[in-house]
Structure formats: structure tokens, C-alpha cells
Amino acid sequence: MKKIMLLSVFSLLVLSSCVSKKEYTALEAKQKETQDLLNTATVKLNSCISERAAALARVEGLQEQLADMRRTNLDLIDTKGNLTTLTQKGAENLERSLESLKEKDLKITRLQDALTRKDSVTLAIVTSLKKDVGLNDPDIQINVEKGVVYISIADKLLFQSGSYNVTSRAKTILSKVATVVNGKPDFECMVEGHTDSVPYNRGGVLVDNWDLSVKRATSIVRVLEELGVNPKQLIASGRSEYVPLVPNDTAENRSTNRRTRILVLPKIDQFYEMVEKEMKSMIAEDKKN
Known part of the structure; x- marks a missing residue:
């Protein structure tokens, strides 16, 4: 048995030596990409489970x-001898009740469809950024x-310390975002x-960290515009x-906090307007009943 174990270990060592460092790094990157996609899918699954539970409760x-x-309606039924007659008023109430239930079911279905479409678009953007674009x-x-896709980029990839001038390396990264x-x-x-x-005290046109954060955001926006992004789509904030x-x-933590976030926001105004309208309608119907 010991000989077999030694032979197995030797075989593993031989096989691992056959894989180059580049291939190993590529496999590691692929594994991270797969794990990220799994995490995103898990978040979506958990959200769907919660929505399903809420719908079932409804x-x-x-x-x-x-x-x-x-x-x-049964109380409205008049029994006379062996004949049971449903009053006209009871029939009308039953008809209205059934129509109300149908309308509510249709509203719930529309809300669920809208949420599904929104989640699908968000997942597609994340997949595109991680796989097709290669960030x-x-x-x-x-x-x-x-529900919003965001890209967080460390400032050391975009700017020199205390500066708002975009580096040449940053333009390569931003071209992928564009x-x-x-x-x-x-x-x-x-x-x-x-x-x-850390307070900004380098003088010049900038007064403090507020100015620095906003100026860095506008610098990134200008680069994205140069890369062909429609300025009507761009928003700068600090x-x-x-x-x-x-x-x-700590110095490491401060480095982590110095960052630029780029949020990709679907224009879902119509979606939220629809949700708000439907929810108000359902609440009004509940109050009536």
C-alpha cells in the first residue's frame, strides 16, 4: 500500500510539473471568473426564491x-323547499369578485416578468464585462x-498620487469600459x-477632498467621451x-478607499413607474375589499 501511495504522489508531482506557470495562471483566472459568475447567479437565485415566497404568500x-x-355569497342564497335560488345581487358580487382576482393575478404576473427582464439585463452586463471585455x-x-452593475477601479491604476490627470494605462482600461x-x-x-x-493640502485649484473626488470623476468622464461614449449617457459625481x-x-486601507466607481445604469424609469402604479392600484383594491 505504501508503494502505491508513493507512486500516486510521484505521478501528481510529474503531472503538475507538466503545466506551465502561464497555463496555471490562466486556469486560476478562469476559476475566479467562474466563481464570480456562480456568486452572481446565487444572488439572483436567492432573489428569485424571496420573490416566489412573497408571491405565494400573496x-x-x-x-x-x-x-x-x-x-x-352563500349567505345570499335563498332556499325555498328543494329549490335553491341565487339572488341577482349575489351573482353580481361573485362576478365582480372573480374579475378582481383575475386582475390582481395579471398585475402580479406583469411585475414578476419585469423583475425577470431587469435581472437578465444586469447579469448580461456583468458577463460581458468579465468575459467578453476581459476586465x-x-x-x-x-x-x-x-440591482446596479458597478466597476470599482483602484486609483493607482488611474491617477498619480494627489493628481486628477488620467494615466496612459488608465485609458487602456477605460477603453474596455467604453x-x-x-x-x-x-x-x-x-x-x-x-x-x-487624509486632507488635501497641495494647493492649486483644488480646495479639499471634495474637489479632488469630483475632478477625478470629470477627468474619467472626459476620457470616456473621447473614446466615443455619448456625453448624454455620462454622469460625474464625487x-x-x-x-x-x-x-x-492604515496605509493599505487608505489605498483601498481611494477608488473610482463606474456604475452602469439601465434606464429603468418606466419599469419603476409601472411597479409604483401597479402597487398603488393593488393597495387601493385591498382597501376597497
Whole structure:
């Protein structure tokens, strides 16, 4: 048995030596990409499960309402001898109740369809950024936050310390972002500048970290415009030091907090308007009943 174990270990060592460092790195990157996609799919699955549970609870409530309506209508039935007659008023009430249930079911279906379409678009953007465009770098994070796709880029990839002038390396990265945004003309692209808590005191036109964060955002916006992005899609904003990812208590943490976030925002105004309208309608119907 010991000989067999030694032979197995030797075989593994031989096989591992056959894989080049480049191939190993590529496999690691592929594994990270797959894990990110799995995480995104898991988030979507959990969201679907929650929505399904809420819908089931809603259906259960509607079923209870229907049972109450049926009991109410039974009270309207006049029994005379062996003949049972349903009064005209009871028939009309039952008809209205059934129509109301159908309308509510249709509204729930429309809301679920809209949510599904929105989730599908978000997942497609993340996949495009990570796979087709090839933004794979430890200093570049791509994720979904509250239904919005965002790209977080460490400032060391974009600017020199304390500067708002975009580096040549940054333009290579931003060209990949521009490719995605240009492919989504109905989307908006908001650039957020973030700093650490160290006060800005280099003088010049900038007064403080607010100025620095906004100026960096506008610098990125100008580069994206140069790369062909429609300026009507672009939004520049600065958050200064007030939305840190980690406490600003070490040099490493301050480096983490110095970042630029690029948010890819589907224009979902119509979707939210529809949701708001349908929810108000359902609440009004519930109050009537």
C-alpha cells in the first residue's frame, strides 16, 4: 500500500510539473471568473426564491379572500323547499369578485416578468464585462449592488498620487469600459470619485477632498467621451472621503478607499413607474375589499 501511495504522489508531482506557470495562471483566472459568475447567479437565485415566497404568500391571502367571498355569497342564497335560488345581487358580487382576482393575478404576473427582464439585463452586463471585455485584475472589481452593475477601479491604476490627470494605462482600461457602454446606448454611466480621509493640502485649484473626488470623476468622464461614449449617457459625481470601504486607519486601507466607481445604469424609469402604479392600484383594491 505504501508503494502505491508513493507512486500516486510521484505521478501528481510529474503531472503538475507538466503545466506551465502561464497555463496555471490562466486556469486560476478562469476559476475566479467562474466563481464570480456562480456568486452572481446565487444572488439572483436567492432573489428569485424571496420573490416566489412573497408571491405565494400573496396568493394564499387572495385565496383566503376568495373563500370569504364565497361564504358571503352563500349567505345570499335563498332556499325555498328543494329549490335553491341565487339572488341577482349575489351573482353580481361573485362576478365582480372573480374579475378582481383575475386582475390582481395579471398585475402580479406583469411585475414578476419585469423583475425577470431587469435581472437578465444586469447579469448580461456583468458577463460581458468579465468575459467578453476581459476586465480581470485584482485592482478592478466588478459586481452587482442593489440591482446596479458597478466597476470599482483602484486609483493607482488611474491617477498619480494627489493628481486628477488620467494615466496612459488608465485609458487602456477605460477603453474596455467604453466598449460596453457604447454597446448599450439606452444605458447611463455614472462615474464616482472616492478619496481617503487624509486632507488635501497641495494647493492649486483644488480646495479639499471634495474637489479632488469630483475632478477625478470629470477627468474619467472626459476620457470616456473621447473614446466615443455619448456625453448624454455620462454622469460625474464625487463622494470625497465619506463612503469608505474600510476604516482609514492604515496605509493599505487608505489605498483601498481611494477608488473610482463606474456604475452602469439601465434606464429603468418606466419599469419603476409601472411597479409604483401597479402597487398603488393593488393597495387601493385591498382597501376597497
